[in-house]
Amino acid sequence: MGTETPLKVPVIDFSNPELKPGTAEWDSVKGQVRRALQDYNCFEASFDKIPAELRGSLFRALQELFDLPLEAKIRNVSEIPYHGYFGHPLVPLFESLGFEDANIIEKVEDQTRALWPQGNSSFSKTIQTFTKQLSELDQMVRRMILESFNLEKYMDEHMDSTNYVFRTMKYNAPKTNEPKVGLGSHKDKDIITILHQMSEVDGLAVQNKDGEWIDVNFSKNSFLVIIGESLHAWLNGRLNATYHRVMMTGDKERYAVGLFSVPKAGYMIKAPEELVDEAHPLLYKPYDYVELLNFTYTEAGQVADTSALKVFCGV
Numbered sequence: 158m159g160t161e162t163p164l165k166v167p168v169i170d171f172s173n174p175e176l177k178p179g180t181a182e183w184d185s186v187k188g189q190v191r192r193a194l195q196d197y198n199c200f201e202a203s204f205d206k207i208p209a210e211l212r213g214s215l216f217r218a219l220q221e222l223f224d225l226p227l228e229a230k231i232r233n234v235s236e237i238p239y240h241g242y243f244g245h246p247l248v249p250l251f252e253s254l255g256f257e258d259a260n261i262i263e264k265v266e267d268q269t270r271a272l273w274p275q276g277n278s279s280f281s282k283t284i285q286t287f288t289k290q291l292s293e294l295d296q297m298v299r300r301m302i303l304e305s306f307n308l309e310k311y312m313d314e315h316m317d318s319t320n321y322v323f324r325t326m327k328y329n330a331p332k333t334n335e336p337k338v339g340l341g342s343h344k345d346k347d348i349i350t351i352l353h354q355m356s357e358v359d360g361l362a363v364q365n366k367d368g369e370w371i372d373v374n375f376s377k378n379s380f381l382v383i384i385g386e387s388l389h390a391w392l393n394g395r396l397n398a399t400y401h402r403v404m405m406t407g408d409k410e411r412y413a414v415g416l417f418s419v420p421k422a423g424y425m426i427k428a429p430e431e432l433v434d435e436a437h438p439l440l441y442k443p444y445d446y447v448e449l450l451n452f453t454y455t456e457a458g459q460v461a462d463t464s465a466l467k468v469f470c471g472v
């Protein structure tokens with residue numbers, strides 16, 4: 158009672174400069190990734206490729222962004238549900254803005270002008286540079302996952318079928334000692350999400366394969382890799398999407414960011430034939446990610462809640 162060691166998310170080191178496909182180091186990390194995803198549905202990547210100055214600039218950029226008046230923040234809109242502004246008054250503690258194609262400077266500049274009509278080039282540059290650096294981790298992890306299932310032949314198609322959405326998150330302090338929901342338990346609908354915490358205020362928890370909640374303690378070099386439902390569907394259920402939530406206590410706000418690799422509109426997510434057999438019947442009919450998101454906005458989608466994928470295209 159009270160003496161058990163708290164569960165910890167596995168930490169995997171991605172800092173070795175020798176970490177290149179085909180090396181022994183690569184294969185060792187790939188094995189760790191596969192095991193962690195099987196048992197914990199996620200892992201913490203220790204990744205040192207983001208310079209401290211860039212991290213500092215991003216933190217200042219986030220503060221500048223969330224300090225904008227609400228009438229400016231709600232101009233962060235997208236045709237795709239959940240890709241733009243999300244927050245007050247819908248969810249009390251949480252606010253989030255998104256930048257689509259965040260690795261492409263011109264695209265970020267366009268979206269920045271919606272917030273600052275005169276433009277804000279240092280803001281755009283910071284978001285784009287951070288996305289670009291972090292996308293290296295996204296690509297390494299996805300390459301390892303495909304290799305670990307012997308799906309190399311789908312590598313180019315898989316990589317080319319996604320875009321990057323960069324999301325910024327702020328959670329206001331509830332000013333209580335009792336935990337308050339910042340963001341309720343959910344699974345992301347994308348391929349993978351890489352979460353990073355900017356302020357030293359924890360609150361994120363993830364569920365392992367046994368349904369146990371594990372608190373994530375971030376450090377400056379830690380990036381939490383979680384699985385989205387579209388990867389779960391594409392792998393015909395070989396890996397599970399990660400349930401996660403944010404609980405807030407105390408009087409400090411929490412800032413975080415996430416890099417989402419999202420399937421492109423119009424691309425049909427379809428499990429490769431190698432992953433479908435008698436022991437593993439097809440779980441989901443081919444679907445378009447944007448249509449799945451649109452469905453979650455309908456009444457039926459809201460009722461289905463975390464079962465939306467199954468209701469939408471379950472076999």
Ligand SMILES: O=C(O)CCC(=O)C(=O)O
Pocket residue numbers: 253324326340345352353361401403413415
């Ligand atoms: O704030 C976090 O760490 C998690 C955010 C999240 O789960 C989301 O935006 O989907």
Ligand SMILES: [Fe+2]
Pocket residue numbers: 343344345401
């Ligand atoms: Fe999420």
